[in-house]
Amino acid sequence: MRALGAWFLFLPPYSSDLNPIETAFAKLKALIQRAAARSYDDLWHAVGHVCDLFTDEKYYGFFKAPFYDAA
Template identity: 35%
Template sequence: LDNCTVHLGKDVEALIKAAGARLIYLPPYSPDFSPIENCWSKIKTRLRAIGAKTYVDLKEAIDKAFDEVSIEDLLGWFTHCCYCTSPD
């Protein structure tokens, strides 16, 4: 698990152990090196700009925001986070 606050609760630990699994936390890391953080930032920015006021509008806005994430965005975020993106 990552170190998200909701993952640190005793209930989470108890449920995982009850399922017979072992709990292993990842070491702390900077969100600056996580491409998904960049992706969520773009999606949330688009959602705020659209400003949906109803459930139906929000669902459409979410679909539109995800559709606006391009392959170029993904490659850029991985490169920015120091992941190799070359085919070699």
């Protein structure tokens, strides 16, 4: 590859457990799946309902869990 002019960029290890957005989306997807919406309108209603469940405290919890606690 180097002969073709390509260069390699090695990235640090990645852990989705330490990424708050991964945790939030996993929770969001699980709650939407639990709603078992089978139509477009039902899906959007479920998404709206699930988004209402995400309070400021819950968002703070996503950042606190992987030790992002910014006190």
